[in-house]
Amino acid sequence: xxxxxxxxxxxxxxxxxxxxxxxxxxxxxxxxxxxxxxxxxxxxxxxxxxxxxxxxxxxxxxxxxxxxxxxxxxxxxxxxxxxxxxxxxxxxxxxxxxxxxxxxxxxxxxxxxxxxxxxxxxxxxxxxxxxxxxxxxxxxxxxxxxxxxxxxxxxxxxxxxxxxxxxxxxxxxxxx
Numbered sequence: 801x802x803x804x805x806x807x808x809x810x811x812x813x814x815x816x817x818x819x820x821x822x823x824x825x826x827x828x829x830x831x832x833x834x835x836x837x838x839x840x841x842x843x844x845x846x847x848x849x850x851x852x853x854x855x856x857x858x859x860x861x862x863x864x865x866x867x868x869x870x871x872x873x874x875x876x877x878x879x880x881x882x883x884x885x886x887x888x889x890x891x892x893x894x895x896x897x898x899x900x901x902x903x904x905x906x907x908x909x910x911x912x913x914x915x916x917x918x919x920x921x922x923x924x925x926x927x928x929x930x931x932x933x934x935x936x937x938x939x940x941x942x943x944x945x946x947x948x949x950x951x952x953x954x955x956x957x958x959x960x961x962x963x964x965x966x967x968x969x970x971x972x973x974x975x976x
Contacts, residue, residue, distance in 0.1 A: 802826040802847045810852065810860055811911020820853035827917050829924065832870065834932060839872035841924070842882065848920060859894035860906060864919060875931045876940035877948050883932065889923035 804826045813821065825848055829841040848866035855861055867886045874881040894901035895908070905919040906912050939949035944958045962970070 804828070804845060806915075806917040808850065808914040808916045809911060810906065810914050813852065813854075815852070815854040817854050817856045820851065823850045823852070824848075825850055825916065827920050829868065829917070829921055832921075832925065832928075834872075834928065835875060837873055837875075839870050839932065842869040842871055846920070850914075850916070855892075855894060857894065857896065858912075859892065859897065859901070860903075860912065860914075862891040862893070862903070862906075862914065864889045864891075864916075864923060866920065868924060870924075870928060870932065872932065874934035874938055876933055876938045877950055878941070879934050879948065879950075881932055881934040885924065885927045887920070887923045887927055889919065891919065 851863040853861040891903040893903040893906035
């Protein structure tokens, strides 16, 4: 079983330049709020793989991989949605290398500590699409009656209401 860790002490690894290690860990991502709705991750404690490589000048190259389902209401039809996302994120932390080479997830003071939970949550949030759907071809709800168009079928329709701009014409009687 993977060791649960919200943070990971990189400084205690005592790695030399060019050395790399792989760790199987687990992290509790918790819930997410998207579009005002609450979503949960399945499983609640997500197993992940962390690859750590030591660079020159006391830096680290990091790779994070995990797979997780996000469960909650579909943003079109409101039925249950549970799409799965495969996350493969990379970070570089090279002190003195400039803003592009400084990871916000690795502490700047020694010993270096990786904020593993924060990195995993942010990587997942970046992977989730703008619309979280029950299926890619979700049709949503009917704008007139609210029926689920995925279940209503292709014959679902409504008579178009008369255009109110032409309503007065219906009062005309053009009999002979």
